[in-house]
Amino acid sequence: MTNPPTSPEAKEPIYPLPEPYTPNFLRRIRRGLYSWFGLLNEWDFRIPVGALRFMGLNLLLVNDPAAVRQVMVSEVEAFPKHPYTLWILEPLIGRAIFSVNGEEWAQQRRLVDQAFQVAQLQRVLPQMEGAVEALMERLEAQVDGCTGDGGSIDGCPVDADAEMTLVTADVIVRTILSRPLEGAEAEAIFAAFARYQKRAGRALMLRFLRLPRRRLQGYLATHAAPIRAWIAAAIEARLDTGDDSSERSSPQDLLQALIEARDPQSGARFSRDGLVDQVCFLFLAGHETSASSLGMAVYLLGCFPEVQQRLRAEVLQALGSRAGAPDRTLGFDDLRQLSYGAAIFNETLRLYPPVSFFIRESQANTELAGSRCPMRALVTLSPWVVQRHEQHWSDPNAFRPERFLSDANADDRRWARDAFLPYGLGPRKCPGAAFAQQEALLVLAELVRRFEVLPDPEHEPELVARLTLRSRNGIRVRLLRLRS
Ligand code: HEM
Structure with a gap:
């Protein structure tokens, strides 16, 4: 297909071109076994609502911003999470907050919101800094070891995807358990996650073909088992040790906060199994999503040297504006000054939303943007499609962080408000958004402060959408060490 309208000066970073239209849904499912993108047609990026019926199931893809809000905000109770969300994740996360509905969800959200008070941005910054420092040491060692001190002039090849996966998992383990994530343990866990992701995507497609749920879940459970066992052991160890809350004013970490959280309405707490699920x-939520977006952000910095240079200047200015600069680490107030850095991260989330689709189930016959939506329809909302939709964004596939600056033009400001949903919308919106943004700014700022990121001309990421959006073949860039 030809790319959607793009102004001559706009350079487009990679994305999988949608396939030409085909009414044959079976063919699309076959493509979808590999990546969810295979279900999409080029046409989907032009229409407000797409609808079809397949093996007795009504399927809708909702792109119109007002209809998206209807589903996720104003009529949220009429569109709960689809049962497929629960069963595809159940082997891994049980009945945790993300996939359940109604009062079961509301109570968990009250407990999680309470525990998240502990993950306040300023309090978790030292844990983030520890993990980011460990990342920088790893990268410096790789680059120095490449061809002598400082690496070659072409830079040293680094897999940004693997490094971002490790740093984000390290951040979340430090925040939840108050300890770093070790190399060998990390490798085993990541391998199990990758296997689960691949099989979960496939299982969802096979479910459309009516393969039995229990069989598919059994197939997934084998890959979830090592992850659940690792987390259950950490929780058991904490519960057995005990932690006398009377001796402290507040919990030491997120796990302790989850253990101590009490529902103000019912007095209920998380059970042992509930803690493992949560x-x-x-x-999963805290590292897969952040790793996905940070990997793509590093790729983009390599492709767009002028953007990287502007971010570096902003970071140095933030550091220089305070005593002790530039050798000190970036503090809480410095990070808040990085408005261009925040715009880069938002534009990355627009082009490469880690959670590229959500599914809901309609509870009654209704209408969405003028299209009929029958009861029990599977309603899909896709940040990937909405955020690249031709009728919303100008140059939808171009990388332009300026769209998210306060002096952006009126159209960009409008779409940033109405057609930007990487964290979801409404009451189910991600409570970790500010956490993710702080972590991303810290990683990107420290990276450009110490290194120049160069593209690797021999590598092109191959994007696949499963539970999250990842590159099948990693994200290779080249790093060159900057001397101060
Ligand atoms: C760039 C990073 C992240 C992205 C793009 C992201 C995206 C999302 C999305 C799209 C949802 C809701 C989807 C829906 O409505 O179906 C969600 C839910 C959630 N996220 Fe995140 N997330 C990110 C990071 C995090 C982090 C770091 C944490 C925790 C430390 C977190 C915790 C959660 C929780 C607890 C929910 C469930 C909310 C509920 O159902 O009430 N997320 N996230």
């Missing part, structure tokens, strides 16, 4: 989900 921590499994927080580990």
Whole structure:
């Protein structure tokens, strides 16, 4: 297909071109076995609502911003999470907050919100800094070891995807358990996650073909088992040790906060199993999504040297504006000054939303943007499609962080408000958004402060959408050490 309208000066970073239109849904499912993108047609990026019926199931793809809000905000109770969300994740996260509905969800959200008070941005900054410092040491060692001190002039090849996966998992383990994540343990866990992701995507497609749920879940459970066992052991160890809350004014970490959280309405707390479910989900939510977006942000910095240079100047200015600069680490107030850095991260989330689709189930016959939505329809909302939709964004596939600056033009400001949903919308919106943004700014700022990121001309990421959006073949860039 030809790319959507793009102004001559706009340079487009990679994305999988949608396939030409085909009414044959079976063919699309076959493509979808590999990546969810295979279900999409080029046409989907032009229409407000797409609808079809397949093996007795009504499927809707909702792109119109007002209809998206209807589903996720104003009529949220009429569109709960689809049962497929629960069963595809159940082997891994049980009945954790993300996939349940109604009062079961509301009570968990009250407890999680309470525990998140502990993960306040200023309090978790030291844990983030520890993990980011460990990342910088790893990168410096790689670059120095490449061809002598400082690496070659072409830079040293680094897999940004693997490094971002490790640093974000390290951040979340430090925040939840108050300890770093070790190399060998990390490798085993990541491998299990990667296997689960691949099989979960496939299982969802096979479910459309009516393969039995129990069989598919059994197939997934084998890959979830090592992750759940690792987390259950950490929780058991904490519960057995005990932690006398009377001796402290507030919990030491997120796990302790989850253990101590009490529902103000019912007095209920998380059970042991409930804690395992919740921590499994927080580990998944807290590292897969951030790793996905940070990997793509590093790729983009390599492709767009002028953007990288502007970010570096902003970081140095933030550091220089305070005593002790430039050798000190970036503090809480410095990070808040990085408005261009925040715009880069938002534009990365627009082009490469880590959670590229959500599914809901309609509870009654209704209408969405003028299209009929029957009861029990599977309603898909896709940040990937909405955020690249031709009728919303100008140059939808171009990388332009300026869209998210306060002096952006009126159209960009409008779409940033109405057609930007990487964290979801409404009451189910991600409570970790500010956490993720702080972590991302810290990683990107420290990276450009110490290194020049160069593209690797021999590598192109191959994007696949499963539970999260990842590159099948990693994200290779080249790093060159900067001397101060
Ligand atoms: C760039 C990073 C992140 C992205 C793009 C992201 C995206 C999302 C999205 C799209 C949802 C809701 C989807 C829906 O409505 O179906 C969600 C839910 C959630 N996220 Fe995140 N997330 C990120 C980071 C985090 C982090 C770091 C944490 C925790 C430390 C976290 C914790 C959660 C929780 C607990 C929920 C469930 C909320 C509920 O159902 O009430 N997320 N996230």
